[in-house]
Amino acid sequence: MSVAAEPQLEYRTAIVEAMAEELERDERVIFYGEDVARAGGVFKATPGLHERFGDERVFDTPISELAMCGAAFGAAVTGLRPVLEVMFGDFMTLAMDALVNQAAKWWYLSNHRTPVPLVIRSAVGAGGSFGAIHSQNPAPWYLSVPGLKIACPAFPADAKAMLKAAIRDQNPVLFLEHKRLYSLKGPHPQREVEPLGSARVARAGEDVTVLAIQRGVHDALAAAEQLAAEGIDAEVLDLRCLRPLDLDAVLASVGRTNRLLVVDEGAALGGWGGSVIGAVAQHGLEHLDDVWLLASPEHPVPYSPPLERAFLPGGEAIAASVRERLGLGAPTTT
Amino acid sequence: MKIMQSFASMSRRPHRTSHAAATVAAEPWLARLRQMLLIRGFELEIQRQFLRGEVHGTTHLYNGQEAISVGVCSVLRDGDYVAATYRGHGAALALGISAEALAAELMGRTTGIDGGRGGSMNVIDLERGLVGCFGIVGGSIGAAIGAAISAKRHGGVAVAFFGDGATNQAYFHECLNFAVVRCLPAIFVCENNLYGEFTPMERVTASDDIAARAAAYYMPSRKVDGNAIADVVDAAEEAVRHAREQGGPAFLECLTYRQLGHSKSDPATYRPTEERDAWLARDPIELEKARLRDVLGVDAVQIAGVEADVARELAEAIEAALAAPVATPENDCATEYAA
Numbered sequence: 140m141s142v143a144a145e146p147q148l149e150y151r152t153a154i155v156e157a158m159a160e161e162l163e164r165d166e167r168v169i170f171y172g173e174d175v176a177r178a179g180g181v182f183k184a185t186p187g188l189h190e191r192f193g194d195e196r197v198f199d200t201p202i203s204e205l206a207m208c209g210a211a212f213g214a215a216v217t218g219l220r221p222v223l224e225v226m227f228g229d230f231m232t233l234a235m236d237a238l239v240n241q242a243a244k245w246w247y248l249s250n251h252r253t254p255v256p257l258v259i260r261s262a263v264g265a266g267g268s269f270g271a272i273h274s275q276n277p278a279p280w281y282l283s284v285p286g287l288k289i290a291c292p293a294f295p296a297d298a299k300a301m302l303k304a305a306i307r308d309q310n311p312v313l314f315l316e317h318k319r320l321y322s323l324k325g326p327h328p329q330r331e332v333e334p335l336g337s338a339r340v341a342r343a344g345e346d347v348t349v350l351a352i353q354r355g356v357h358d359a360l361a362a363a364e365q366l367a368a369e370g371i372d373a374e375v376l377d378l379r380c381l382r383p384l385d386l387d388a389v390l391a392s393v394g395r396t397n398r399l400l401v402v403d404e405g406a407a408l409g410g411w412g413g414s415v416i417g418a419v420a421q422h423g424l425e426h427l428d429d430v431w432l433l434a435s436p437e438h439p440v441p442y443s444p445p446l447e448r449a450f451l452p453g454g455e456a457i458a459a460s461v462r463e464r465l466g467l468g469a470p471t472t473t
Numbered sequence: 474m475k476i477m478q479s480f481a482s483m484s485r486r487p488h489r490t491s492h493a494a495a496t497v498a499a500e501p502w503l504a505r506l507r508q509m510l511l512i513r514g515f516e517l518e519i520q521r522q523f524l525r526g527e528v529h530g531t532t533h534l535y536n537g538q539e540a541i542s543v544g545v546c547s548v549l550r551d552g553d554y555v556a557a558t559y560r561g562h563g564a565a566l567a568l569g570i571s572a573e574a575l576a577a578e579l580m581g582r583t584t585g586i587d588g589g590r591g592g593s594m595n596v597i598d599l600e601r602g603l604v605g606c607f608g609i610v611g612g613s614i615g616a617a618i619g620a621a622i623s624a625k626r627h628g629g630v631a632v633a634f635f636g637d638g639a640t641n642q643a644y645f646h647e648c649l650n651f652a653v654v655r656c657l658p659a660i661f662v663c664e665n666n667l668y669g670e671f672t673p674m675e676r677v678t679a680s681d682d683i684a685a686r687a688a689a690y691y692m693p694s695r696k697v698d699g700n701a702i703a704d705v706v707d708a709a710e711e712a713v714r715h716a717r718e719q720g721g722p723a724f725l726e727c728l729t730y731r732q733l734g735h736s737k738s739d740p741a742t743y744r745p746t747e748e749r750d751a752w753l754a755r756d757p758i759e760l761e762k763a764r765l766r767d768v769l770g771v772d773a774v775q776i777a778g779v780e781a782d783v784a785r786e787l788a789e790a791i792e793a794a795l796a797a798p799v800a801t802p803e804n805d806c807a808t809e810y811a812a
Contacts, residue, residue, distance in 0.1 A: 169622070201654060206647035209615015210622060213631070216604055217554055217623035233643075236609050241616065245605065246811045249597040250588035254811035285809050309811035383809075 147324040153299035154184040154260070154316065158222065161306040162192050165220060168306060170197045172207065172224030172260075181226055182262055182321050208234035208259065212241045215257040215311070222306060228263035228277040228315060235280070242311040243286035254309040260302070263291075264317040264354060264404060265451055271439035274447075276353075278381050279410050281313055288312040288335050289381040293356035295325040297379060300333035308335060317353035336380050338388035344374035347398040347461055350389060350415065352378050355402045361454035366461055369470050373461065381411050389415060390423040397428040400461060402452050407434035433460050499769045503779060505547055505702055506765065509539040509758050510783040512563045515572055518791055519562070519579060523737055527795065528579045532593045535563035537700075537732030540757035541664050542567040544705030545632060545725075548713050554602050554620035554631040556613035559594040561606030564634055568601045572790035582797040589800030590807075604631075610669075611635060611644030614661065618648045621657035621722075630658040630716040638669030640683050649690045649722070658716035660709070661687065661724045664699060666731040671743055687724035699727030700757040703764065732756075 148156075162168050170188060172180070176199040179186030189197040200207050204225060211221040225231050231238070242255045265274035278289050288310055292298045298316065305312040312335065341356055342363050349359040356377045363373040376392050378385065393399050399419060403412030412432045419430065433452040441447050452460075462469060516534040523532055535542070538560075546555065546567035557564035565575050570586050578585030579593050586598050594608040604620050607613045617633030624631050639645055640663060652659045663683050667674050680686060687694040693715055697704045705727060712723035730752035734741035741749075765771040798804060 198655070201647070201650055203647035203651055205643050206615055206618065206651040209612070209644060209648065210619035210651065213554075213556065213604060213616035213619020214622045215619070216599060216616075217620045217631075219623050221619070221622075236612060236644075237615050240609055241605075241607070241612060244595075245597060247807060248587055248591045248595045248605075249599070250590055251808070251811070252587075253597060253599050256811075288810070 146326070148295040148299065148327045150295045150298050150316070150323045151182060151184040151321040153295040154302060155186060155188065157299045157302035157306070158185060158188055159191065161303055162188065162196060167218065167220045168196070168222060169214065169219055170222045170224075171200050173200055173202055173226050175199065175224045180224065182318070184316070184321065185224070204230050204233035205237060208237035209241070211257045211259070212237050212255065215242070215255045216245055216253050220256045220306060222258040222260065225259055225261040227273045228261040229272050229275050231259070231261060231277045231280075238281070238287070238311065239284050243284045246286060246310065255311050256309050258302070258305045258312045258314050260314045260316060262318050263315045264319060265440045265447060266319045266354065268442055268444055268447060269318070270442045274440040276315065276405050278313070278315060279405055282381055282411055282414060286310065287382060289315065290335050290379070291315045291317070291352045291381060292379060293320065293341070293353050293377050295323060296328035297333055300328035300330055301335060301379070304332040304335050307332065315353070319354045323357075336383035336385055338376055338378045338380075338385040340374060340392065341377045342373070342375040344372040344396065346372045346396060347400060347465070348374045348376055348392040348396045349400045349402060349457060349461070350376045350378060350392075351402040352381070353404075355404055355452070358452070358454040359402055359457055362457035362461065365454070365458045369462075369467070371461060371465065371467070378415070384415065384418065386418050386422060389419060390426065393419060393423055393426045397426055398464070399427065399430045400457070400464070401432050402457055403432060403434045404451060405435060406437050407432055408437070410434060429464055431460070431464060433457060499765065499771050501547070502761070502765060502769060503771065503775070505543050505706075506758070506761050506776070507779050507783060508543045508567055509702070509761065510780055511572060511786065512539045512543070512566050513758060514783055514787045515562060515566060515575070518787055519576070520737070522576075522580065522791070528593070529581060530592060531736045531738070532579070533560040533736050534733050535560055537752070537757065538664055538666060538729045539563055540702035540705050540761070541662065541699045541727045541729060542634065544702045545634075545660075545662055545709045548706060548709045549602070549630070549632065551602075552624065552627055552629040554604050554617070554624055554629065555634070556604040556616040556620065556631070557606045557634045558610075558613055558636065559606055559608045560636070561596055561634075562593070565596050565598070565603060565606065568598070568603050570596070570598055570601055570603065572787055573793045576790055577794035577797050580794050581800055582794055583800050583804055584794070584797040585800070588805070590805070611639040611642030614639065614644040614648045617661070618652050618657055618659050621652065621659035622655075625658050625720065628717060630660055630713055632660045632662055634662050634664060636669065637663060637665040637667065637674045637678065637683060639663070640686060641678060649687060649692060649724075652722040653690050653692055656721045658720055659722040660712045660716055661722065663724070663726045664729055665726055666729050668731060668735070668744070670735045671739065684724060684726040692722050692724050694724035694726065696726040696728065699729035700755050700760060702757060702761050729757075
């Protein structure tokens, strides 16, 4: 089979493979969104599904995010397993009632009788000059809502195995796909499903833990390579899920390195990075020699490419930040 | 007067019940009367229990609108779904949730239908087809189109109850359009009680004809007297038949009136006395009792027997609910996620 012969899996292909396999496996799974069916999605993450599974199970919707999310909730509590694509994460602002006041609460409010198995896939994040309102990560807006799960895979293998886990999950899952990862290639997953809520060490190290998600993991890995050449051994921890939070893995890593840098593409105040630091301070203060947050400035995401590059905490900024906190100067250039 | 204009503009269908009285069996109508009486008595009892401190927070009572939820739910069957509003005690009882389980829920008891976790505005019981009661205006409409996606697979339908206020929400317009283009078996039932909380509909709504808003989405729609249960049942039967057979949505605007204020703290002094009196004179329960006696030839003694039976059921339900343990951290075991 050509797929088996192909050693590398593209992130967007991981998405469509997971979707196809779960649509095939469970007839309760349906998938819909704006231009996801006939056009295969604006990020080309879902081509071919409509042709293969038909219009009752894979369909295009009106541009009505609230109706889409309300429908996903109603379908989920009545026995289906809807997967919905909200084209850009920024558009989720229009869908908050159905997600926050309905999907996240029905399991509890129904006295544990009514699970809400739905998935909202969405393209998120900055770095492509999409401007302020097509570049945000909506995760912090939902992070404080118990009952939701928030998955944010950084690698194609995780994108596939975690999306399959999300579709099989009994709870509402926000599945956030960073725009700058869709063309990334990497190994196929080793397991069919990857349970939601476990972090993974992407690079082992001893001197400092750099904690990140999504694109930030790749920036952290690039920074770690630079730092290694300078004698600093950074560990990169890929959180993979923001809720539930794998605090044990974070504390274990900090227990080894005693220093924690959290890289958050969003704003510092109220962001996921600050939340993790708060939990580490509360539960692992004895491990900490230093802890800090690298976030973006407190203004909207800029459009101009140089402005946007300066705005985002990329690999250079991560490396510089580690050097500064460890009291080391910039590497000597020749 | 605006209301009278609204009645005049209703598309009245031939009145089956008045012309075919001799052939219509009284039993189903007595059963519906019984449910209306149960809802009315339940709400009055809840008001009393609220004043006694046994019901907490707030309540939104359904007095005066009973014919709508009872009439619509009476034409549904197993496998159909209903999404209701925060004024949802009527829909819950009409779907068969026991008065005891509902009262216990409102009293925060462990024996409540949702273990005392939900309260008045958040009643959920999928076992009886109740997708939920929705505390945000319009929330029921979105849930119903999703339930309709499920129901379509087995020939079922999904009903959304909502008020006139919801017709100005995004949910209303997005979901009506969605239901039409996806050909969903959803039945949208607007209980137009003329007020959104304290504000008359005409002051905040750019139309005095809600059914016409639905018609603008090419959806079959009817406007009926929501206080006349026979009219509600006739229109609901037609809407459900359309949804089951054609697979597409239908719309009912039921004109009615909230006999009490918006919530427990609202004396509703903003309503003209003559308007209120005109509507109280058209109480849906009294109208139906008169119809049963005068048109269907039901004995007044038989009706009194139903009333006594309902009073007995309610007294037992309230007593049992009061005797049940209050939900406390010691007897509740919440988990964040479903396994």
